Amino acid sequence: MTPQRMLTALLDSAEFARAYTLTSLTAVFGSFLIERLTSTLTLATIVTFLAVVGAVTLLARRAELSLLRFAPSSLLAFLLLALISALWSTDRSTTFASWITLLGYTIIAITIGHVRDTLQTVRAIGDTLRWLLGVSLALELLSGVLLDTPVRRLGIEGNLALGGPIQGIFGTRNMLGFIAVVALITFVIEWRTHSVSRGVGVASVTLGGFLALLSASPTVVVLAAGVGVATTALTIVRHTPAERRAIVQWILGAVVIAALAVAFALRHQIIRILDAGSDFSMRADLWNLLLDFSAERPLTGWGWFGPWPRGEYPFTYMNFLLEQSHRSSLNAYFDALLQLGWVGLALFVVLGGVAVVRSWLVASARRSVVYAWTPLVLVTLAVESMFESFTLTESGWVLLVLCTLRAGQSRSWRELIDAAHTGAIPTLKPEK
Template identity: 65%
Template sequence: MGRLLASAEMARAFTIAVLAAVFSAFTIERMSSPVTQATILAVLCAIGAAILWVRREELSLLRLAPTSLLVFLAWALVSVVWTTDRSDTLFGWMALFGYGFLAITVGHIRDTLQTVRALGDTLRVLLLISLGLEILSGVLLDIPFTFLGIQGDLAIGGPVQGIFGSRNMLGFVTVIALITFVIEWRSQSLTSRIAIPSIALAAMLAILSASPTVLVLALAVGVVTVALTIVRHAPAERRNVVQWVLGVLVALALAAAFALRHPIIALMDAGSDFSIRATLWNTILDFSAVKPIQGWGWFGSWARGEYPFTYINFQLDDHHQSALNSYFDVLLQLGAAGLVLFLLLGGVALVRSWLVASVRRSVVYAWTPLMLVTLAVESMFESFTIVGAGWFMLVLCALRAGQSRSWRENIDAAQTGVIPTLRAEG
């Protein structure tokens, strides 16, 4: 049994199973129940713990998980002391920990290229299933599949949801898929015969989702890709100067985007959608002011019948299931302290992964910073990054970034006598 758990075949099978369960969570819950999904995750966590135990000699306790992640999880758990419902907070924290533990396990048993390939294989299948169900619902049968949230609007050009529950979630997944498919192709893990149809499939579903966030994500990822390409091809002696120049340009671009936010919103035809979000965020700020440091307690997705979520929806005469913004959600639930920890988790990971990708010539190292930028931008419009697949990807990327650049490498080096270095390749 130990040999099986430690085998490469088991690591690949486990990774595929985890990715399929994480990204199919909505469909599993709708076709069965949330208890079924929780059971699947619990079984996978148990298997993951067994795999890590068998591989314990390969692991370093100091580098098992990023410190920022551990502190954030600890703060979310401590919020059970002041939460409005301790049982719901515990269940919410268990989900947070479960998805995070699965990401940590995958991050330790698969390297970056293996992870990219496994994610690519999984998303190809899930996107094909989504397209197939949309064709069946919207073209062949012309009836909605309400139990999956599929409206059957493919024949009129969308929007479509696939098996992900909403058009915005489908749009988010397609952007993740596009990044992954392109990295697979550029790293020669896929032939053009598979890569090009995969990219076309993701792009088509991104367009059909009609999600207003897809355009923003595509623009952000495109700009970051160009910037990273410039840095990677800059001479080593000029790389720091290029980094600073790009940093100043990014700051100026963000300032310009803020100043021109109203024309940009009008151009995207997202005025009413943004107005709804702005009203929601203003209300959240009012409630956050009551408990500014610690927040109201961790719940993840807004629990039904819990204060202050129900009262916020009552005031707005709406039925929001999140703050439609990961940062506002963390501020509401874990206060300013939790928001700082959340920003540290993502920010430190982004800086680390960017520095690694800027000196390593293999294109696969670009996957982590591009994914983190996607998560950061998506967090401005949805709360996907603090639950489910989004949280899984954040933890996985944070772990991946920390494995290449971490203060704990120096401690390991002191114990082993090996000095870690990060040389520019090429």
């Protein structure tokens, strides 16, 4: 066997796909730890290497891939707009470098989405987050209980004995809370699909819930409520007879719209209940200022930068006016608006919104509970995007691309085109 065939066989093997997935997810979710223990250049090198390996893997598997179903068109349009924004950016080189970073994470997510199915993806994310959350708890125990001293390099303050807030190896308490909620969804799906033993399932859910609670993140409460409502609604739909599901779906949709309207009307009372007035007040000041700068370039935005670079206008100037040091707008929708204008915001909303609808319909019709993972994670990303910009960078972006790709593979207009070439009839039969 020639070296080329040996390489192709390796890249096409299930063992390599699993190893690549676990390695990539560890690097993505552990990016803050890698960057703090080494350097930004080291993290960039790791992401670049994984993206190149992913691209080569996809090339080796091209015979089993469909060009039409390779990636959602809205994702490709968003990437194209981010690249083109370098033409009007205040710093073209920084915009291009930020775009390369975004592309690298995108290639990693697309590769995982094509070499692993939904259950395999859930298992890989579950294994990765179990390990990373375990490391976070161990370091918090070491810092807050055994040594009673902060770990400055990782930003760990050693507050575990005080009941929090803690952040583990994820940089901020809000990021830990977000990761913990995603982990809880994943752990429950693993447990329900019997992918792990009962003991591992109980321990994993306990670990995720414990760290979510100790993160003391105000957004965790909102996330938990959003995921709880989505889970309840999806359970109702899944247990509804097939002939009545459409009516139930429309009723639930109307209820969601009404609930959002009520929540907006009572937003001040809700903030007081959450006891997060100062935190949300700070966000409101930032968002009001952001809208003023966004109005100067409403359609195109200021160019794609991802996390706010230091020394770049208007980001540094906004921080100067607020006397803050924000690295994002603390809202993914507003960041998309500021950097890519209304066009970019529309593409971002379409990318996530279409994926939610597709994955929700699939989860409603399929018997296996594993299909519930995609819509529930998408709901988590949608809610978290109202308070943080995690969805536009690193692990949040990888999760978004993974979910949109999975939703597009299960239910898409591309199935009709594929059917015309293959003679297959794309169907999604509801399971009673």
